[in-house]
Amino acid sequence: MFILIKRVFRTAWQGLVRNNWLSFTCISMLAISLIILSSILIFNNTSNNLINILKDKMDISIYFKRDVPEEDILKIRDDLIGNEKIAKIEYISQEEALKTFEEKSSRNPAIKRALEELGENPLAASLNIKAKDTKYYTEIINDIDNSAFKEKLITVDLMENQRVIERINSLSVGIKISSILVILIAAFLSLLISFNTIRMAIYSLKGEIEIMKLVGASNWFIRGPFLLEGALQGIIASFIATLILIPLIMWGSPRVESFIVEISMSLYFWSHFWYILLYQTLFGIFLGIVSSFWAMNKYLKV
Amino acid sequence: MPLVYFKNVSKAYNGSLILDNVTFEVKSGEFVSLVGRSGVGKTTILKMLIKEEPPTKGRIFFNDKDINKFKPGEITFLRRKIGMVFQDFRLLSNRTAYENVAFAMEVAGYSEQAISKDAPELLKLVNLEEKANNFPHQLSAGEKQRVVICRVLAQRPELILADEPTGDLDPINAWEIIKLLTKINELGTAIILATHDKEVINTLEKRVISLDKGKIVRDEESGKYLI
Numbered sequence: 001m002f003i004l005i006k007r008v009f010r011t012a013w014q015g016l017v018r019n020n021w022l023s024f025t026c027i028s029m030l031a032i033s034l035i036i037l038s039s040i041l042i043f044n045n046t047s048n049n050l051i052n053i054l055k056d057k058m059d060i061s062i063y064f065k066r067d068v069p070e071e072d073i074l075k076i077r078d079d080l081i082g083n084e085k086i087a088k089i090e091y092i093s094q095e096e097a098l099k100t101f102e103e104k105s106s107r108n109p110a111i112k113r114a115l116e117e118l119g120e121n122p123l124a125a126s127l128n129i130k131a132k133d134t135k136y137y138t139e140i141i142n143d144i145d146n147s148a149f150k151e152k153l154i155t156v157d158l159m160e161n162q163r164v165i166e167r168i169n170s171l172s173v174g175i176k177i178s179s180i181l182v183i184l185i186a187a188f189l190s191l192l193i194s195f196n197t198i199r200m201a202i203y204s205l206k207g208e209i210e211i212m213k214l215v216g217a218s219n220w221f222i223r224g225p226f227l228l229e230g231a232l233q234g235i236i237a238s239f240i241a242t243l244i245l246i247p248l249i250m251w252g253s254p255r256v257e258s259f260i261v262e263i264s265m266s267l268y269f270w271s272h273f274w275y276i277l278l279y280q281t282l283f284g285i286f287l288g289i290v291s292s293f294w295a296m297n298k299y300l301k302v
Numbered sequence: 303m304p305l306v307y308f309k310n311v312s313k314a315y316n317g318s319l320i321l322d323n324v325t326f327e328v329k330s331g332e333f334v335s336l337v338g339r340s341g342v343g344k345t346t347i348l349k350m351l352i353k354e355e356p357p358t359k360g361r362i363f364f365n366d367k368d369i370n371k372f373k374p375g376e377i378t379f380l381r382r383k384i385g386m387v388f389q390d391f392r393l394l395s396n397r398t399a400y401e402n403v404a405f406a407m408e409v410a411g412y413s414e415q416a417i418s419k420d421a422p423e424l425l426k427l428v429n430l431e432e433k434a435n436n437f438p439h440q441l442s443a444g445e446k447q448r449v450v451i452c453r454v455l456a457q458r459p460e461l462i463l464a465d466e467p468t469g470d471l472d473p474i475n476a477w478e479i480i481k482l483l484t485k486i487n488e489l490g491t492a493i494i495l496a497t498h499d500k501e502v503i504n505t506l507e508k509r510v511i512s513l514d515k516g517k518i519v520r521d522e523e524s525g526k527y528l529i
Contacts, residue, residue, distance in 0.1 A: 003413070003414060007408055014396070014397070014401075015396070018396040019396060207392075207395075208394050208395065208396070210392075211392045211393070211394055212394070212405070212409075213378075213381075214352065214354065214381060214386055214392070215381065215382075215405065215406050215409055215453065215457075216378050216379070216380075216381035216382035216406075216409050216410065216457065217378065217405075217409045218374075218375070218378045218409075219374070221408075221409060
């Protein structure tokens with residue numbers, strides 16, 4: 001068994017080195033396939049991250065009329081916390097709201113002056129509600145809309161919130177579906193590119209395969225080194241693809257970030273570097289082996 | 303028991319009959335020449351013997367076993383028992399002379415020690431020990447054919463099929479190959495030589511099966527090329 005493995009490795013390595021132009025072509029094509037696939041995966045993951053960031057930032061703020069006493073608001077908060085769709089509620093008193101507002105507008109003397117002229121706190125107390133899942137926001141808004149305390153609220157732009165929430169939800173679903181589709185198409189294209197290249201390479205070696213058959217070699221004896229050669233090509237292609245991806249990401253990431261700040265492809269790439277290298281290598285090995293297996297079956301029927 | 307037995311074998315390609323009800327036997331250790339014009343069916347007979355082609359009709363026996371009933375595993379085993387020498391050599395182009403011989407031995411399941419001992423000896427036997435590390439494109443036609451014979455011998459076959467082995471060789475190299483095949487035959491391996499080289503056949507003075515229009519027209523011990 002050990003001798004057989006040794007022979008398979010030796011033959012595969014010889015094939016890789018001696019058919020250097022064929023190997024170069026196959027590795028180049030495999031690397032291109034892997035670059036396409038990895039770029040799409042990185043972009044999809046970063047855009048999914050963007051959706052998650054947006055979802056995380058999402059909450060509902062309900063503002064109470066200024067004459068509603070604090071105890072009533074706190075009671076409403078305690079009632080709402082029992083709602084199984086709600087994860088967290090934060091009470092912001094009028095004083096806290098003013099303090100935050102003053103901090104935010106400290107560099108704007110006009111606002112400061114306006115507040116001084118008013119002589120009283122114009123801001124309302126509020127409850128910031130975070131749902132357990134973004135899909136619950138619409139329901140929570142409906143619940144609030146139909147609640148007994150609706151009268152105590154200042155007119156809230158519930159409908160506006162609702163629209164944003166629905167848009168983010170549908171965007172998230174859309175991105176997920178299109179991600180899967182694009183990944184599937186890219187995987188299919190990768191398979192097509194590598195399969196056809198390896199098929200052409202094996203076609204040029206069909207004479208050799210036939211000779212091996214006529215000398216009495218079994219199908220697996222012939223197949224073994226070819227499959228291993230395919231796997232080695234996949235591994236080398238993965239490393240080359242990574243070496244090309246690094247400058248590509250370094251160049252492309254700031255350009256994407258200039259449009260959408262939250263999308264940092266380079267951050268994602270470096271934080272997931274080993275994961276990307278691993279799946280890319282595994283996919284490269286898979287492409288190499290599957291393509292070689294399919295391509296050579298035809299010539300083993302001698 | 304004959305080593306090879308063709309029983310009423312016919313072969314047609316696209317409706318055109320190449321071999322018509324051919325019957326003959328080859329004994330163990332025998333040297334048989336198949337002669338006839340090009341396209342008469344000599345190569346087809348050899349191809350059918352290693353199951354590269356199936357017969358359209360009839361049965362072919364090797365060591366009393368019907369090779370048409372062989373499973374894929376048995377076919378690979380059959381091909382190790384029947385060595386094939388081709389006119390166009392069919393060496394593995396990206397392997398050296400030594401590696402071509404070693405490959406045949408690996409296929410037959412020889413150990414690394416046996417390969418490193420026997421392969422150089424076989425190459426020495428055909429005066430190619432100094433070209434063991436040459437690739438086929440670095441060898442002359444005669445040298446290539448000698449490597450092919452080494453490859454065949456490496457598997458210690460019971461039968462060697464030589465399909466126009468001298469077709470691409472100059473007269474000197476051609477005679478060296480024929481002498482080599484005769485020597486191998488003297489050591490006990492049966493040989494079927496398909497050729498249309500009149501001079502070779504007439505000098506050999508071995509059994510000759512003459513084919514014409516897909517039929518055996520003559521089968522003589524110590525025969526001559528008479529077509």
